[in-house]
Amino acid sequence: MTAQTTSITQLSADDLTAPPLSLWQLAWLRFRRHKLAVFGCVTLVLLLLYSFGGAFVRTEAYANFNDTSRRLEPPSSEHLFGTDSIGRDILARTIYGGQISLFIGFVAVFIETILGILVGALAGYYGGKLDAFLMRIAEALLSIPTILLLLVMAKFFGGKIPEIHIAGRTFSGSVIVIIAIIGATSWMYLARIVRAEFLSLKENEFILAARATGTSNFQIIFYHILPNTFAPIIVSSTLSVANAILAEAYISFLGLGVQPPTATWGNMLESSAKYLDSAPWLWFFPGMLILLTVLSINFIGDGMRDALDPRSRAI
Amino acid sequence: MFQFILKRLAQGVVLLLIVSITLFLLMMEVGDPIATMGGRTVTRPSDRERLTRQLGLDKPIAVQYLYWLAGNDWTQIDTDGDGIPDKSGTRLGILRGDFGKSLVTKKPVTEMIAERIPNTLILMLASEVVTIFFALIFGIYSALKQYSTLDNILTTLLFVGYSMPIFFISLMSMYLFFILFKKWGLPYLPTVGMFDPEVGKTPLQVLWHMILPVMSLSVIYFAAYSRYIRGTMLEVLSQDYIRTAKSKGLPRRQVVYVHALKNAALPIVTVVGLDLPFLLGGAVVTERIFAWPGMGRLFLDHLSRADVSVVMGSLMLVAGAVVVFQILTDIVYAWLDPRIRYT
Numbered sequence: 001m002t003a004q005t006t007s008i009t010q011l012s013a014d015d016l017t018a019p020p021l022s023l024w025q026l027a028w029l030r031f032r033r034h035k036l037a038v039f040g041c042v043t044l045v046l047l048l049l050y051s052f053g054g055a056f057v058r059t060e061a062y063a064n065f066n067d068t069s070r071r072l073e074p075p076s077s078e079h080l081f082g083t084d085s086i087g088r089d090i091l092a093r094t095i096y097g098g099q100i101s102l103f104i105g106f107v108a109v110f111i112e113t114i115l116g117i118l119v120g121a122l123a124g125y126y127g128g129k130l131d132a133f134l135m136r137i138a139e140a141l142l143s144i145p146t147i148l149l150l151l152v153m154a155k156f157f158g159g160k161i162p163e164i165h166i167a168g169r170t171f172s173g174s175v176i177v178i179i180a181i182i183g184a185t186s187w188m189y190l191a192r193i194v195r196a197e198f199l200s201l202k203e204n205e206f207i208l209a210a211r212a213t214g215t216s217n218f219q220i221i222f223y224h225i226l227p228n229t230f231a232p233i234i235v236s237s238t239l240s241v242a243n244a245i246l247a248e249a250y251i252s253f254l255g256l257g258v259q260p261p262t263a264t265w266g267n268m269l270e271s272s273a274k275y276l277d278s279a280p281w282l283w284f285f286p287g288m289l290i291l292l293t294v295l296s297i298n299f300i301g302d303g304m305r306d307a308l309d310p311r312s313r314a315i
Numbered sequence: 316m317f318q319f320i321l322k323r324l325a326q327g328v329v330l331l332l333i334v335s336i337t338l339f340l341l342m343m344e345v346g347d348p349i350a351t352m353g354g355r356t357v358t359r360p361s362d363r364e365r366l367t368r369q370l371g372l373d374k375p376i377a378v379q380y381l382y383w384l385a386g387n388d389w390t391q392i393d394t395d396g397d398g399i400p401d402k403s404g405t406r407l408g409i410l411r412g413d414f415g416k417s418l419v420t421k422k423p424v425t426e427m428i429a430e431r432i433p434n435t436l437i438l439m440l441a442s443e444v445v446t447i448f449f450a451l452i453f454g455i456y457s458a459l460k461q462y463s464t465l466d467n468i469l470t471t472l473l474f475v476g477y478s479m480p481i482f483f484i485s486l487m488s489m490y491l492f493f494i495l496f497k498k499w500g501l502p503y504l505p506t507v508g509m510f511d512p513e514v515g516k517t518p519l520q521v522l523w524h525m526i527l528p529v530m531s532l533s534v535i536y537f538a539a540y541s542r543y544i545r546g547t548m549l550e551v552l553s554q555d556y557i558r559t560a561k562s563k564g565l566p567r568r569q570v571v572y573v574h575a576l577k578n579a580a581l582p583i584v585t586v587v588g589l590d591l592p593f594l595l596g597g598a599v600v601t602e603r604i605f606a607w608p609g610m611g612r613l614f615l616d617h618l619s620r621a622d623v624s625v626v627m628g629s630l631m632l633v634a635g636a637v638v639v640f641q642i643l644t645d646i647v648y649a650w651l652d653p654r655i656r657y658t
Contacts, residue, residue: 036471036474136329136330136333137333139330140330140333140334140337142637143330143334143633143634143637143638144334144338144630144633144634144637145593145596145633147599147600148596148599148614148630148633151599151614151615151618152338152341152342152345152618152626152630153341155345155346155618155619155621156341156344156345242478246480249480249482250480250481250482250599250600253482253600254599254600254603254615269482272486273482273486273604276486276489276490276493276494276506277490277494280490283482283483283486287480287482287483287486287487288483290480290483291475291478291479291480291483294478294479294480295474295475295478297478298474298477298478299474302474
């Protein structure tokens with residue numbers, strides 16, 4: 001009889017069962033098994049490295065430098081992705097364009113999430129007239145095609161925000177405009193999800209208990225109910241990042257988005273349709289980068305949905 | 316049921332009022348309508364003032380909205396600015412079917428929209444039909460063969476389609492089917508417009524020019540629809556009555572296509588019904604790339620020139636259709652599913 005087996009036989013039943021896993025540990029275990037989600041994570045990290053790490057390889061001045069004698073050059077060892085219609089290096093522009101595109105995607109969703117949580121929580125918790133009012137606004141916004149509403153708003157705010165200078169770099173004010181309007185036109189779905197969660201959660205006994213002990217409404221909303229709705233919020237927000245990046249690309253493609261010389265993947269494509277035949281590298285690289293980003297975020301979102309779904313029992 | 320419809324209609328009217336006020340406020344700052352109207356000829360300040368008064372832009376915004384909504388034929392306008400009204404208004408307002416006149420073409424907006432709607436509908440409905448057809452085939456197949464190799468491959472590809480920016484798939488398909496096919500001497504597809512001006516607008520020409528835009532649009536919609544159909548099919552297939560049908564010894568074909576599909580189709584009807592009105596808005600990006608003269612192009616062209624009545628008109632048309640289709644979808648749903656009762 002070895003020492004090891006002795007020790008096991010001497011253990012009580014309680015010692016033999018592993019400690020229960022927390023929700024997040026379980027979620028992580030399930031997420032890891034979702035191969036596409038892991039692939040999405042790796043790709044997204046690579047894309048972030050490409051756009052933010054790439055800044056150490058190419059300067060922004062180089063990305064905006066145009067040499068008109070070298071217009072529309074096909075990819076070569078000097079310009080790996082070729083040059084655009086006024087002779088700028090496309091590789092360097094995709095690096096800086098990626099920064100703006102990803103920045104817009106994440107910050108717009110941050111705004112969207114805050115708006116969605118606030119509206120959904122207030123409507124769901126208080127109900128009544130406030131609920132009716134907030135939900136009518138949401139319905140009104142949902143009854144106009146998002147892209148058309150975005151275009152109208154882009155035109156409305158266009159050119160009103162001055163250029164911004166941060167850390168020695170100049171950004172077109174349109175970046176702020178695009179972030180704001182994407183945030184302002186996309187919170188409705190999240191608000192509906194949060195509202196539905198609040199409607200059912202607020203009827204639970206633990207809320208009654210909290211009320212009985214004199215907890216304020218603010219505390220109940222943000223400390224007692226909200227943490228229980230994190231799972232659907234995280235899934236919805238993750239998928240929203242993909243939509244926000246697509247939305248930016250569409251508005252910029254139509255020429256109403258971020259204005260040059262600030263590059264984004266979307267506005268790099270704007271005039272490239274004219275060079276469909278003569279310079280396919282103009283639209284291929286930015287298009288491919290948008291596709292990869294959106295795809296990897298959608299994979300991650302799908303993985304999170306599976307991982308955080310309480311009905312999913314698989315570990 | 317009748318009461319339910321009345322209630323929904325009343326809610327819809329309120330909703331449309333909110334939408335129209337919001338949009339009208341946004342329209343105040345989209346550009347300079349006077350510059351659009353007069354082109355470059357309006358340089359004298361007096362001309363600008365006269366046009367401003369003619370368009371009613373000197374009035375407070377609430378009055379402008381009222382004129383847009385209910386018309387101004389019951390009042391007098393002061394066109395020369397001497398404080399004495401000298402001309403009676405001619406607008407009837409959107410409530411009486413007068414969407415106003417375009418500042419660019421000087422034609423009634425209703426006429427311009429009526430010209431574009433068929434073009435948009437032919438494109439969008441064709442994409443919708445193609446999408447639903449393939450999405451049904453794929454959705455049912457992958458639900459029946461869940462986690463098979465082909466299901467896994469197709470589901471992954473669906474993600475690619477779902478994540479695809481429409482301009483990217485459009486540009487790639489144009490490059491392949493137009494430029495490369497032309498280079499290889501194969502019959503190539505046209506990429507621009509609705510028909511070849513030398514041949515004229517024959518049904519065959521339109522069909523031929525439709526292939527690429529419809530294909531691009533379908534790839535995007537297909538992904539979303541088939542994921543949805545796969546999901547509802549899987550849910551229905553795991554229900555007890557399907558097991559009962561199977562254990563009764565019914566042929567598999569009948570269980571899947573009659574018992575399961577009937578119930579799985581219910582949520583799909585809702586999704587399609589709610590998506591249909593948005594087709595009226597056209598596909599802005601696709602119509603732009605393929606130079607398709609539809610509603611999306613109309614909207615884009617006139618928004619860039621601050622042609623408020625056209626932009627407002629097309630947006631309100633879509634919003635109105637959304638409200639109507641929401642009610643219709645509810646009614647159809649209740650008719651299809653006897654478990655649903657509206658009170």
